[in-house]
Amino acid sequence: MKTLLAVVERVGGLAVVFVGVTFVIYVMVFALPGDPIRALGGDRPLSDAVVRALRAEYHLDEPLWQQYTRYIGGLFRGDFGTTFTGQSVGEQMASRWPVTVTLALSAWVLEIVVGIGLGVVSALTRGTLIDKAILGGTIVASAIPVFVVGVTLQLVFAVRLDLVPVAGVTAGWPTAYVLPAIVIALFGLASVSRLTRASLLENLSSDYVRTAKAKGLAPGRVIGVHVMRNSLIPTATFLATDLGYLLGGTVIIEGIFNLPGVGNLLFGAIRAHEGATVVGISTALILVFLVTSLLVDAIHALLDPRVRR
CATH class of the missing domain: 1.10.3720.10 (MetI-like)
Incomplete structure (x- = not known):
């Protein structure tokens, strides 16, 4: 019983570490200045309508905590995300x-x-x-x-x-x-x-x-x-x-x-x-x-x- 409790405690601790570290990384990457959607256009600026559509498609118009929650939910399905070019x-x-x-x-x-x-x-x-x-x-x-x-x-x-x-x-x-x-x-x-x-x-x-x-x-x-x-x-x-x-x-x-x-x-x-x-x-x-x-x-x-x- 003690061994089982120790294992559960250890796994629980690692789960907390996982959530904490991934959240910090997520915030550091997506909260930085700059708009990755507009960067897709390169030398040809995208129209505001296209930018809004792409931001909605990739959920970038949602609050950061909601984006992270959606990302964690995808991980349970084996989904590590999709690039802005549509690649898994x-x-x-x-x-x-x-x-x-x-x-x-x-x-x-x-x-x-x-x-x-x-x-x-x-x-x-x-x-x-x-x-x-x-x-x-x-x-x-x-x-x-x-x-x-x-x-x-x-x-x-x-x-x-x-x-x-x-x-x-x-x-x-x-x-x-x-x-x-x-x-x-x-x-x-x-x-x-x-x-x-x-x-x-x-x-x-x-x-x-x-x-x-x-x-x-x-x-x-x-x-x-x-x-x-x-x-x-x-x-x-x-x-x-x-x-x-x-x-x-x-x-x-x-x-x-x-x-x-x-x-x-x-x-x-x-x-x-x-x-x-x-x-x-x-x-x-x-x-x-x-x-x-x-x-x-x-x-x-x-x-x-x-x-x-």
């Missing part, structure tokens, strides 16, 4: 999600494999040159802005060395995704590595590790079975949360490498002042963050029995 935002996103998901999962796998691997090596070689090199490398990776890394690697490996495509996804996976995935994964990889190292060092000095060694268990079994499980709790929590960031934080990289994903669609919608698309994509990304937040709680409870008590 949901259909636009559906054609772009595969690219974004492929890129995010590729970067996520790199974070898991390389990040945890470096963290384990760094912890087991504490104080050595290898440990210092890994720590220094992760600090550098975290300090350099992602767009600088992206442009630099693109220039070196795509333009100069011609090892990977410069832009686009024509070459398919993994060729077209490997370089942008590395760029996105660098920051998270550095965090995973340092987090794994710190957690491993903390658990290696714990009483249960000394007890296991005193019972004659092999060092590989002590580290691989007992230490790693407890050490990966904070790492797994971070990785689950980071997956949400990867799915929603690829706008800059998709722009640099011209990848036709959701991030690139969002960037184009902002430039074109297409409010419905901006709000629709933002809503979808918020849902992704909220779902990953629930997954974080589930993973934490699965790995740490104390959370379930």
Whole structure:
């Protein structure tokens, strides 16, 4: 019963967050100065009659709170809105999600494999040159802005060395995704590595590790079975949360490498002042963050029995 109440409370809290954040985004997009309907005419101004008709068609003549209520009602029917050119935002996103998901999962796998691997090596070689090199490398990776890394690697490996495509996804996976995935994964990889190292060092000095060694268990079994499980709790929590960031934080990289994903669609919608698309994509990304937040709680409870008590 306590577990059910906790789940209901958690879902209720996330629902409040969803309504609050989406309302703020909606207001920020549609309450800004300027008339998107008149902007449709470009160099040819629309007549007042046409402007009134279009505003009525897209419900822009209604109060802002009423527009938002209508938008939320549409979400329950799977409708993320319609652009001023008559295109469905949901259909636009559906054609772009595969690219974004492929890129995010590729970067996520790199974070898991390389990040945890470096963290384990760094912890087991504490104080050595290898440990210092890994720590220094992760600090550098975290300090350099992602767009600088992206442009630099693109220039070196795509333009100069011609090892990977410069832009686009024509070459398919993994060729077209490997370089942008590395760029996105660098920051998270550095965090995973340092987090794994710190957690491993903390658990290696714990009483249960000394007890296991005193019972004659092999060092590989002590580290691989007992230490790693407890050490990966904070790492797994971070990785689950980071997956949400990867799915929603690829706008800059998709722009640099011209990848036709959701991030690139969002960037184009902002430039074109297409409010419905901006709000629709933002809503979808918020849902992704909220779902990953629930997954974080589930993973934490699965790995740490104390959370379930």
